[in-house]
Amino acid sequence: MQLVTAEVGPFKSINEPQTVHVDPSVTVLVGMNEAGKTVCLQALEKSDDTVELAAFDPVEDYPRKDLSTYLKQHKSKPARVTKFTYRLSKEELDELNGDLRTNLRTDFEFSILRFYDNTLTIEISVDETPVLASLRDEPGLSSDVKAALASITRIRDIPGTLTQIGLTEKDKPWLAKIQQRINKTNWDSIVEWEVWEWLKPRVPKFAFFGEYELLPSKINLADLANRVHQVQTWKAQNPNQSARLAPKVLESQHRGVLALLRMADISVEDFTKPSGYESLKARLEAVSIQLTDQILEFWKQNEDLEVEVDIKADPNDVAPFNNGPNLYLRIKNRRHRGVSTPFRQRSRGFTWFFSFLVWFDSVQHQLEADRELRARDLILLLDEPGLNLHALAQADFLRYIDDLANKHQVLYTTHSPFMIHTDRLHQVRVVEDRVKVGTVISDTVSSSDPRTIFPLQAALGWTLAQNLFISERNLLVEGPSDLLYLKALSSIIEAQGRVGLREEITIVPAGGLDKVVTFIALLGASGLKLAVLHDYQGRPEQKLEDLVRQKLISPKAVLDASQFRDLASLGKSWRPSDTEDLLSPSLYLDYFSRTFEKQLGGKKVTETDLPPGDRILHRIERYLADAGTLLRPSGGFNHYAVASKFVSEPPASVDPDTLARFEALFRAVNTLL
Structure with missing residues (x-):
């Protein structure tokens, strides 16, 4: 059974009811801090939470600006706070129709309305x-x-x-x-009631996990046992009362430790038995190892972490930790010779992940233990998951959310660009806090505040950087002119049945040698295959030499234009050269003259017009300076304009030496990548 839409409000900062269209697998609430993302999840949780502890309280939950007016009518006419619309799976629909002899169609939906007095109304049509x-x-x-x-x-x-x-x-x-x-x-309608009775035990429950559900570093077991006893006594004395009315003595940290103990098949009473230390600790350590292994399936940031459990008394500690044994949770880092620190003091992301797994197992255990709840699905509500994780660890956690979504619908809040799948923007709901309006939730971003949709823009920018310009195999060049010449010559050479640049290799213009170095430093660490083609100044480039020495790039992957200029000594760096020097001087000068035909007065510049030198670009610039010809205010000429002309009007034929130079270059790059 799937939640299709959730109408929320009025509730806290949500002054007017907001409709959230819920994705069949994952729904992402994106917005600024204090926009109302968590408020939305809280409304869902209080409607029907798995542990049956949350409940609506008008004083706490109704929008404060209208509270006085509302309280006058609360007892006689409680306001609606949520409306959930559900749709059945094909298997459920077939079973329902078979059991009750109905003929409900595949588009059948029903709704549950919940009110501030914690009653509900069903909207169903059969x-x-x-x-x-x-x-x-x-x-x-x-x-x-x-x-x-x-x-x-x-x-x-x-x-x-x-x-x-x-x-x-x-x-x-x-x-x-x-x-x-x-x-x-x-x-x-008798049939509508019977359909509802069939649906009721199958309606998904909400399970909320946020920052407050983290496990503690230590907890006193005598104090925990006393709190558990208080709750059990109340339940025995009030068997027909809702668990929501039980004494609030068990906080989230206590429930988290109880969940960990339950996973180890340990009750708090077991700690009062003499000579049970070794058995208890062994079972707790076994569960910790199991959970750590689960985490490391998705946690790739530091695979040397593990959780350590200990049980001991400390009469010198402060109350209540000085009364009998305490349960201690610590994180051990094998990378640092097994140094351990209290659970809450190290690796915040790891502690969040570990606490979540314990909590989630506890929720599933409660559903399994309750025969009435066993058939129910879960809808997971995660508040800022991965908030303390590194960007790459957030990507790992996204994979974990996708894994959870195979069995459960997931709604989570975020303002991190790394917690958004840019190929699934249909899952994003934008949350804003508008002046005099309150929290507004929308599935369109066109009219949203730029600050609100910034995570989406950043996520798209990251994806573009990763996928549009960068691939698994990359040839870094200094500028866009190099890219144009390489693309054009590769096409010309391939048209003749010769070897061009392989299609899967992406040419990345970095914007200068300094940026080439930065690209290598950043992308090389991502495990991408890189090669460099740079202009040669007549001496080794120190910055590239440093990267080679740091083993960020192989020396064989650093190529320069001069290595392909002399066909008799390919692979040898010998004189200053640019990519343009791989073209014959006559071919390049032809396109130079055609590009600036108007500024040159129709003159065709030839090689004999140029002063001597190694590089065709420098020779042309000196020629223009000597002739007093100004092609741009800063002097020289626009190299990119000539390259653009070359690509837009490719030559009908290219001399054999030019083709041979570029083919040798393409062969070398293909081999490297």
Whole structure:
């Protein structure tokens, strides 16, 4: 069974009811701090939480600005606070129709409305006609009864209609069963009530996990046992009362430790038994190892962490920790020779993850232990999961959420760009706190405050950087002109049946040698395959040499233009060269002249016009300076404009030496990557 929509409000900062369209698997609430993301989850939790401890309290939950007015009507007319609409799976629908002889369609939905006095109302619509038809087909019914049933549209009307008909001996027990069904409810529609009774034990419950549910570093077992005893005594004295009314002596940290003990099959009473230390500790350590192994399936930031459990007394500690044994939780880091620290003081992300697993196991255990709840699905409500995790660890946790979503619907809040799947923006709901309006929840981002949707923009920017310009295999070049020449020449060479650059290799223009170095330092650590093609100044580049020495890139993966300039000595760096020097001077000058034809007055510049030198770009710039020709205010000329001209109007033919140089370059890069 899936939650389709949740209407929330008025509730705390939600002044006007807000409709949240719930994704079948994962729904992400994105917004600024104090926008109302957590408030939305709290409203869902208080509607029907798994541990049955949360409840609506108008003084605490109703929007404060209207509270005085509302309290005057609360007892006589409590306000609606949530409305949940559900849809059944095909398997559930088939089972329901088979059990009750209904004919509900695949689009069947029903709603549960909850009010501030913690009562509920059901909105459900079921056609009784198919059920009535099955009743008319009951074997042995007399023809008179069947004829009378033909005009009936409600089961509730059957007894009254048959009062004037003489019933046979087979008709009477049939009618008695009908009367029993009617007597069970005061609902107008018997079938609607029966459908609801079938649905009720299957409606998903909400399970909320936030920052306050973290396990403690230590807890006094005598104090814990006393708190448990108080709750058990109250339940024994009030067997028909809701657990929500029990004394609030068990806080989240106590329930977390009880969950850990339950996983180890230990009760708090076990700690009072003499000579039980070794057995208890062994069972707790076994559970800790099991949970740590579960975490490390998704936790890839530091796989040397483990949770250590100890039980001991400390009469010198402060109360209540000086009264009998305490349970201590610590995190041990094998990377640092087994140094351990209290659970709450180290690796906040790891402690959150560990606490979540303990809590989640506890919730599942409670459902399994309760026969009435066993068939229910869970809807997980996670408040700022991964808040204390490194960006890459957040990506790990996203995988864990996807794993949870295979069995449970998940709603979580975040303002981190790394907790958003950019290929699933349909799962995002934007939460804003608008002036004089309050919390507003929307599934559209077009009119949202830029500050609110910043995480989405940042996530998209990160994805673009990772996927649009960067792939598994990357050739880093200094500028966009290099990219254009390499792309164009690769196409020309491949058209001749020769070796061009492999399609899966992405050319990444970094914007200068300094940025090439930064790209290598950042991307090399991500396990990507990298090669570099840079301009050669006539001497080794110190920054690249440093990266090679730090083993961030292989020396073989650092290429320069001069290595492919002389076909007789390929692979040798010998004189200053740019990528443009791999083109024959006549070919490059032809495109230079055509690009700046208007500024040059139609003159075709040839190599004999240029001063001597190693690099065609420098020779042209010196020629322009000597001739007093100004192609741009800062001097020189726009190299990219010539490259753009080359790509937009590729040459009909290219000289053999130019083709050979670029083919040698492509072969080298293909081999490296």
